[in-house]
Amino acid sequence: MRRDVFQAIADPNRRAILSLLARQRMTLNGVAENFRISRPAVSKHIRILKECGLVIVIPQGRERYVEARFDKLNEVTDWVEQYRQIWEERFNRLDDLLEQMKKEKQHAIKK
Amino acid sequence: MPSKNKVTVTAEPGKQEVFITREFDAPRELVFKAHTDPKLYVQWLGPYGYEMILETFEPVNGGRYRYIHKDQGGNEYGFHGTFHEMSMDNMVQTFEFEGYPGHVSLDTMTLEELPGHRTKATIHSVFQSVSDRDGMIQNGMEKGMREGYERLDDILKAM
Numbered sequence: 001m002r003r004d005v006f007q008a009i010a011d012p013n014r015r016a017i018l019s020l021l022a023r024q025r026m027t028l029n030g031v032a033e034n035f036r037i038s039r040p041a042v043s044k045h046i047r048i049l050k051e052c053g054l055v056i057v058i059p060q061g062r063e064r065y066v067e068a069r070f071d072k073l074n075e076v077t078d079w080v081e082q083y084r085q086i087w088e089e090r091f092n093r094l095d096d097l098l099e100q101m102k103k104e105k106q107h108a109i110k111k
Numbered sequence: 112m113p114s115k116n117k118v119t120v121t122a123e124p125g126k127q128e129v130f131i132t133r134e135f136d137a138p139r140e141l142v143f144k145a146h147t148d149p150k151l152y153v154q155w156l157g158p159y160g161y162e163m164i165l166e167t168f169e170p171v172n173g174g175r176y177r178y179i180h181k182d183q184g185g186n187e188y189g190f191h192g193t194f195h196e197m198s199m200d201n202m203v204q205t206f207e208f209e210g211y212p213g214h215v216s217l218d219t220m221t222l223e224e225l226p227g228h229r230t231k232a233t234i235h236s237v238f239q240s241v242s243d244r245d246g247m248i249q250n251g252m253e254k255g256m257r258e259g260y261e262r263l264d265d266i267l268k269a270m
Contacts, residue, residue, distance in 0.1 A: 098137035
């Protein structure tokens with residue numbers, strides 16, 4: 001199975017876990033309390049998030065804390081940004097062409 | 112001159128679609144013409160540093176298209192699809208990168224008239240799966256295509 005940031009955020013429960021952890025780090029139980037799905041199901045999602053590099057689990061005494069690592073999420077933004085730049089490049093060329101077309105049209109009307 | 116019109120790309124996590132919007136300082140007929148006249152189309156579609164070869168171009172309902180982006184090393188990247196509807200209100204077409212066969216997106220483009228002879232273009236692309244969409248965004252369509260193949264190999268191996 002894929003273990004990357006896209007896999008991590010493909011599931012709505014995992015996205016909800018991440019937005020919960022955006023505010024503060026929480027214990028595993030603390031996260032599970034916020035969800036209707038079973039505790040093992042929450043643990044499984046956290047394991048996937050961990051394998052995708054989006055959270056780390058820190059043992060502290062008897063508790064295990066989950067902390068989000070949001071720098072990984074920037075990968076998504078960067079890819080979208082790259083895609084955006086390709087379209088920007090393309091449409092800037094279209095702008096130049098449209099300017100030329102507008103001039104030709106005005107020229108044709110004057111004639 | 113850099114344009115003041117910005118491209119926005121919306122790709123929500125976990126979804127199969129992408130929205131691209133952009134405004135143009137030109138009337139709708141001209142924007143439409145730049146999409147349907149082959150002589151004009153080749154001038155802006157291809158990425159920098161690539162030769163754009165428009166092999167087949169039938170911008171009518173039910174027509175086909177195929178174009179090739181050729182880099183300086185002679186590598187060719189083919190794309191093809193079918194025009195489902197080609198009108199100023201609605202341009203609907205399929206899109207397939209031949210390096211990733213069988214993964215087809217459905218692209219709808221609408222051109223909206225704005226005051227002052229301006230036009231707003233909205234492209235809505237729907238992919239067959241979330242990973243198809245993300246793969247396409249990652250590849251940036253043309254950039255890093257070779258890496259795309261390698262990534263595809265990894266994905267296929269992992270399946």
